[in-house]
Amino acid sequence: MSTSTSSSTITFTGLGNGTDFASMIDKLVEVERIRITSLETWRKSWTDKVTAFQELNTQMLSLKTALEGMDTKGEFLIKTAGSSDSNVLAATAGADAQTGTHVIDVEQIAKNKIMVSQKGASTVTESINTSGASRIFAYTYKGKTYSVNIPAGASLTDLKNLINMDGDNPGVKAAIVNDGTKNYLQLRGMDTGAAATLEISASTTLAGFGSGTFTETQKNQNALLKVDGWPAGDDNYLSRATNSISDIIEGVTLNLRSAGEVNLDIETDQEAVKKNIETFVEQINTVRSMIKNLTQVNSSTHEGSLLTGNYGVQLIGSRLKEAVAGTAVGFDWNTDTYTALSAIGIKTDAEEGSVTAGLLIIDDAALDEALEKDIDAVASLFSAYYEGSTNSTNFSYASHIQGITQAGSYKVAYTVSGGVITAATINGHEATIDGNTILGKYGYPEAGLLLEVKNLTDGSYSGTSTMKLGKAGELINNLKDLTDSKTGPLAILEDNYNDITDMIDRKIAYEENRITLMESRLRERYARLDALLGYYDKLSTSLESQISQLDD
Incomplete structure (x- = not known):
């Protein structure tokens, strides 16, 4: 067998003793690549999880978008x-x-004011300023006068365009109307009402278009x-x-x-409200179904799914279930008709083996009954949007700061001495006092909550202030946290998993380099062996020939 070598590659073209070193080297390299295959499989398990995170995050963002279309009563209660x-x-x-x-x-x-000129022109291009000099067309709209310069030789079309294109035009439109014989200038004030007066000013110098030369065709009123x-x-x-x-x-x-x-x-529109509720349930179930498929365990093989036991997905599932199942934020069963979705027939299917197990289901009879009984209360359960109130006549809700004040129930206490508020707390935290108002301080959930004290008689008073937030708004707030691109659980896990795949990529690169070097050394080693065996093969042939001659 001869050997061919160069600075970049070494190949084997055959040996006299039949040894196939090239195949031997390929098999050795193949065995060494088993570790790379294992690393690639390991890497894929992490990238599959990252892909699942991204798909789940996308679905949660879709849920958030859908809920944002029904989180106020104006959107929900049709x-x-x-x-x-x-x-x-x-x-x-x-x-x-x-x-x-x-x-x-x-x-x-x-109605708006409309007037038409008494002077007509045979054609829209006919000159209506034959004075040989520039003239003024002026009108008064809503008590203020506006003037337009009309050059010599200007036509009716020019007059119309100069009025409409005037940068100071307050909302008066000029048009050309035709009675079958001649063309006339029509002026329309665009605003309606008795105050939207429109008159031709006495300062007009354009002949035939001055004060008293227009006919009122519609009176403003x-x-x-x-x-x-x-x-x-x-x-x-x-x-x-x-x-x-x-x-x-x-x-x-x-x-x-x-x-x-x-x-x-x-x-x-009770049917439209019910449709909103069905959309609410369908959108939540889409996310629940995805979580269920990603985390379920096969009852027969007891094998888990891609994200079975993943704490980030478990956290998301728990947060969303708590938001759906719990009492609506700021609601009180003593004063509110409905405080939870279960009260109107929306519950989680707990029946094992059911196709809807773990998903929300609607009891149509219970829902219809709730809608018939108090549809406004049902709408409030879903779409109350930071609605403030108090349970005391001594103080009232005044306002809150959007995006700062959190929904919920707050215990309020204040003391009056000498007709002046001397101390006040909200939820046990010292509040800011300004005259007869109490303001929640920053750093607490009640930050920005403003209450107006009605009773300034000396004494100590207490009560509760609530800010209601319906289920749609509550879920939106949870989804904002869960899908945050920096602090959301999936975002954090995705970063961690990407770090792992980067580490695996480095290991794969190291193995690729190691195997390449190993293959190169093997080829060099077996090339030398190939040459040596070739030498001995020739030597053996020579000796056999010499011995044969001696025998002769």
Whole structure:
């Protein structure tokens, strides 16, 4: 067998004694690579866990997004406003609207001022300033006068554009209208109401377009209406400058379209509210199902899943279950109709072997009964959003700081001496006193909670202030913590697991380098052996030849 060598590679082309050193070396290298294969398998077990973390985190963020669409009563409690004649009036209702029927009598709708020039032009390009010099077109809108310079030779189109493109234009639109023979300039004040006056100013010097040369085609006016017969008296009406009115009936926006009388029915859309509840349950179950699949143990083989026993996933599961099963934050069973999801028929399926085991299930009969009994209380259970109140007439809730004050129940105590608050605590912590107000100090859950003292009679007083947060908001707060990119449990574990895979990568690189060097040394060693065996093979052949000659 001959050997071929170079500075970069060594190969074996065959030996006289039949020894295949190349295959021997390949087998030795293959045995050494078993450790790399083991390391790669080990690495994959960690990267699979990281991938599962990322998928679970994505699903929790989707849950958070879904809950953010129903964490206030305005989003959760769907109410409808039905008009008996939509040509007269349409309306929308918010969560604060009370159910019932209103009679709306629209005497007149609000209108804007419209006027048209008396002077017409045969074509829109015909010159309307034939003076040979620049002229002024001026109008007064809402009591303020605006002027536009009209150059010599300007057409009706030029006049329209100069008015509309004027940087000081306060909301007056110019247009060209045609009566079939001539073209005229139309001016419209864009705001409605009696105060939105529009007149041509006496300072106009453009001939044919001055004061007194325009015809009023629509008078600006306020909307006039009665709601449920109020205000009383034939000539008494509620007056508004706009046709979109949201300050007469709480939670209801009226959109007036024409004069007339309509019945307006405000109702709660129970099916829409139930759909929100079903979406709430479905979204939570999606996350629960994922956690269940990642952590379950096979009952037959007793083998665990990818993340069985993982403390980070267990923590997430426990936090979400506690938030779902517990009493809503700031709620009191003594005063609130519903304080937990179980009270309205939403529970975790505890039946082993059930396809929904560990997931939330809805008792439709119980839920329907709760919705019929007090749909507002059901909505509050899901979507109360930092609603402040107290159980005492001695002090009242005033305000809180969004994002700082935490929801919950707080014990309040204060002392009055000489008509002045001399001491006050919230949840046992000293509070800031300012006149007749008490403020929770920073560094505590009640930070930013402001209470107004009503009773300043000398003495000591106590009570409770609560800030309610529905289940949607409570879960959102938990999900914010659990999905935090730096402090969330999955983020911390992912960093740790990435460190492990980096360490394994270094081990694999070390092994790759070691095996490469080993293979190189083996090839050099067996190359020398190959050459030596070749030498002895030739020597043996020579000796055999010489012996054969001596025998002859």
